[in-house]
Amino acid sequence: MAAIFLFFVTIFLVYSSHLSxxxxxxxxxxxxxxxxxxxxxxxxxxxxxxxxxxxxxxxxxxxxxxxxxxxxxxxxxxxxxxxxxxxxxxxxxxxxxxxxxxxxxxxxxxxxxxxxxxxxxxxxxxxxxxxxxxxxxxxxxxxxxxxxxxxxxxxxxxxPVPTFNISQLKQSFSQRGLSLDDLVALSGGHTLGFSHCSSFQNRIHNFNKVTDVDPSMDQSFAGKLRQVCPVNNKAKNAGANLDSTPTVFDNAYYKLLLQGKSIFSSDQALLTNSRTKALVKKFAGSENVFFEAFVNSMIKMSSISGGGTEVRLDCGVVN
The missing domain is CATH 1.10.520.10 (Peroxidase; domain 1)
Known part of the structure; x- marks a missing residue:
């Protein structure tokens, strides 16, 4: 009960901190x-x-x-x-x-x-x-x-782009008032969806002068991605799901990340910083903890002021 109370107090404080x-x-x-x-x-x-x-x-x-x-x-x-x-x-x-x-x-x-x-x-x-x-x-x-x-x-x-490293991600998020904790929680949005080959080609082909595939990626997983996305891929809609349950919002993303089965360089980057790596492990271990953190960070991100001035009558055009 105390934990639930503290969670809602936290949510209230997030609301309050953004009102002004x-x-x-x-x-x-x-x-x-x-x-x-x-x-x-x-x-x-x-x-x-x-x-x-x-x-x-x-x-x-x-x-x-x-x-x-x-x-x-x-x-x-x-x-x-x-x-x-x-x-x-x-x-x-x-x-x-x-x-x-x-x-x-x-x-x-x-x-x-x-x-x-x-x-x-x-x-x-x-x-x-x-x-x-x-x-x-x-x-x-x-x-x-x-x-x-x-x-x-x-x-x-x-x-922020899929090839960002942890320093670039940290800078991008901090410029918007978001912390490393927010970065890891919001990255959990990658539990939903699909990515085209172009967003992760850098990890499975010509990774560097030494190896073709990113060594931090599970090699069997990389092999499957290489089959779907060959070097000169011309299939417009070819790609891969972002995690094993692409239509279910869960913590599978974090579990797969720890297994070397993440899609983007920016996902893997979360394991290169002690703070973000600890959070990845925490969220992989408890879906409820992830959910609470995600809600917190979504409210925070969704409250970034846009300086808008009107209520559009048609979302595609200004009044």
Whole structure:
């Protein structure tokens, strides 16, 4: 009971620590203006996931990519216009999909509560639902984000990439007010989804002058990846699941990481620092501990201020 109490005290403190920097996000933000906002998004997400099991992984990733560029302002959802190439058309975001789910939720919310619920909040709610619908933990999402009006593809260069080492990851996360603990917990999002060969080719072909394959990778696992992703791979959709249960939110990612069966260099990098390695072992040993840490870090990341100024009526275009 004491542990549960301390967990909720921690969550409350996370809420409180971000209120001043994010225009007072509140779990009750739509209590008067659109009390069914959460349930509308959840119902849309549930139906979409029933039709396509890749939706949760896609929208969890989209939320991450949104918050890491200009803060959580839904700039990732804006369409390119004229000479301006938007974030969604930047190289790291070309593979984002299931954005239609956000559009569907927005249309329903506009019918129920016109001009009230921001696209940024819809995306944050969808990310929470993505975890829950995949068997993971739930949490109350602080709301009140506003939508941004600026989206530039060139800014996607700021996103952490699969080839980052621990120093690069630490710098990327710290620039956004996120700690090493947040880094390890949020990396657990890799328990969902799929990666194309291009994101991990560096580990299975021409790793260095001495060896073709990253020696930190389980050799049998590497052999299977090499079969799927040969040197001159031309199969557009070839790749591998991020862990052994790609549609289930669990702690398998950490267990496989300790076995040398992670996909990205950035995953393996978590074992090169004493603090992050200890956390990987901790999360591999207890799914509940991982879930608590993930919720904590998701609330923190989702509260990165985006400086948005409006509630878009259409998530793809500014008002």
């Amino acid at each position: 920097s994010t225009d007072a996000l509140s779990v009750n933000y739509y209590h008067q203006t659109c009390p069914t906002a959460d349930s509308i998004v959840t119902n849309v997400m549930r139906k979409a996931t029933m039709n396509d099991k890749t939706v949760p992984a896609a929208l969890l990733r989209t939320h991450f990519h949104d918050c890491f560029i200009r803060g959580c302002d839904a700039s990732v959802l804006l369409n390119s216009k004229g000479k301006n190439k938007a974030e969604k058309d930047g190289p790291p975001n070309i593979s984002l999909h299931a954005l239609y789910v956000i559009d569907q939720a927005k249309k329903q919310l506009e019918k129920k509560c016109p001009g009230v619920v921001s696209c940024a909040d819809i995306l944050a709610l969808a990310a929470r639902d993505a975890v829950v619908l995949s068997g993971g933990p739930t949490w109350d999402v602080p709301k009140g984000r506003k939508d941004g009006r600026i989206s530039k593809a060139i800014d996607t260069r700021k996103l």
